[in-house]
Amino acid sequence: MICRQTEDGHKELLFIQRARRKGDPWSGDMAFPGGRLQPEDASARAAAERETLEETGIDLSRHGRYQARLSDLITRHHSRWRPMVVTPYVFEWRGPKAVSPNHEVERGVWVPLDYLAASENQSQLPWRTPLGTLNMPCCCYQNACIWGLSYSMLQELLVMVSENRCEPGP
Template identity: 30%
Template sequence: MTDIHPVPSWLTGIEEQAAGRMPTFPVGEGRRSAVLMLFGPRDGGGEDIVLTQRADTLRQHAGQVSFPGGGVDPQDASPQETALREAHEEIGLDRAGVRVLGTLPSLPLSVTGFHVTPVVAWWESPSPVHAAEAEVARVERVPIADLMDPANRFTAIAPARRFAAPAFEVDGLYIWGFTAIVLDALLTLTGHTLPWDESDERVVPERYRRR
């Protein structure tokens, strides 16, 4: 019988916790999309989150780290359905072991025009995942402890776009932009941050700024 891992207390009621406390921006008429923020248990204690690295051959966001997800299809009944369907397509996720906990406020992506709804979920019965389609180069379960480590945190800047925001670099994954902003906000909301040097500003490498 497969073990069922209970939802950690810090993720309980996450939608209610986030109400009025997460970044919000006006959402216009761009195409809707959803991403899956899938947290899971680690052997020996603690939690991790599933992140993917996009293929370098893509026209948009090539090589960037992201949550599994994509555009809403007509048959999708909700952002939760979109996020779970896309995660199955991209990383082979078995949704039977996933418990959806809620959604965060939608945010616009200025580069693509998408409006993205983060869907928070708990992997109560983890199963193998892998890069299931050509646009995904890598799938990793990144420990929350590594994201909290001040040595892995800095401020990413893209001067031409007047962009400056929290970023992470963990196990060769350069996490910036939308993904890092949402991760930072959720970790801060749930008390999973340590003091880090926000004055450590690093220009985003050109390979990650390609549109």
């Protein structure tokens, strides 16, 4: 998760909109940059930094400042039943606003934290499962929904920011 402060003092959070690909159940969804730990990664945080650079062109080692590690989330890969642990990290971004998406990313979107925190911007996304439809909490922005794991991470970050335990910006 990458936070930045705008010139007028507002805070924004970077989301990526995933590229649309046939067979990908999260195709086109809003998410945070991320991916799998590789053997060459020294840590999960190093993997997050590498994946961010690969997906967005944002070099956290040059212009980022580590802020916090959020709670691990347990999920599964959409094509496997084996559990998978997602470890979110928060960085403050002090570099250029431009994002250079790779083939996995349709676009990068800086979303104001005030917008994400506002109750009037919270909604529900109907998600069909073999057992019926679930109404998943979400926040929609520019015709895309932030939901699922990304929404869970966002909620934890918003609590941390409101309690001044993570303060993006100078």
